[in-house]
Amino acid sequence: MAGFGDRGRTPPELRLIPHPAVTILLVFGGTVGVRDPAGRRHVGSVVIGPGFGDVLRAVEVAAYDCVQVRLSPIVAHSVLGPAATEIGAAVVALDDLIGAAGQRLCEQLDELDDWNERFAWTEEWLARRCSTGSGVHPELTWAWQRMTVGRGLIRIEELAAELGWSRKRLWSRFHSQLGLPPKRAATLIRFDHAVHRLVVGQSPAAVAADYGYSDQAHLHREIRAFTGLTPAAVVDEPFLAVDDRAWGWPGRPSPAGPAR
Incomplete structure (x- = not known):
């Protein structure tokens, strides 16, 4: 996990380098919206599939914080459910995969002021999802x-x-x-x-x-x-x-x- 805080310095374009992981961006305390290469607009928390390597263009930004989580596809299957296998090298809204659970997590993160507490809370959430989710062979x-x-x-x-x-x-x-x-x-x-x-x-x-x-x-x-x-x-x-x-x-x- 890593933590990022926007202070009005979000560049108009962010190039992501392909990575062998599923990346979750948990956005809270504000708003960030991006447009992906296919022209789709995403506001708030998103999931980025393994191998995505392209430019995301900022279309809406209001001071926000973000916890970024990288999960191996093995763990992502348990945390996000079988639908995680359908992401491909693309960007999807977190809510589309896990419903209101993602929004509740972000609201809880927003109530915490310390980054270490935010990481600990996110780790506990991931552990709970893994314990109840379906695993791979x-x-x-x-x-x-x-x-x-x-x-x-x-x-x-x-x-x-x-x-x-x-x-x-x-x-x-x-x-x-x-x-x-x-x-x-x-x-x-x-x-x-x-x-x-x-x-x-x-x-x-x-x-x-x-x-x-x-x-x-x-x-x-x-x-x-x-x-x-x-x-x-x-x-x-x-x-x-x-x-x-x-x-x-x-x-x-x-x-x-x-x-x-």
């Missing part, structure tokens, strides 16, 4: 963890063989319960690791070698495909620039407090 939980530990470098055929499944069976169950194909998931995990190594100053050549790209040009093409940017430009994107403070990543210490 244990084999898929194992497969996701295998992918993340392996930084997305494992071949799908190898993963299916370790499960004792056919490649077709893995694809079908993974896609139906996690909302994206296994190859897409592995690609997102690898990309996320690679782009963050660029942010901390590792050279594109070294990143390409460490993360299984055939060469530096292959890495360049993937970054361009995901973001429309070059490796040199993507490292300056605001959402990546604060990730070490807001989230941390392998090899970096996690933050002691919220990013503001």
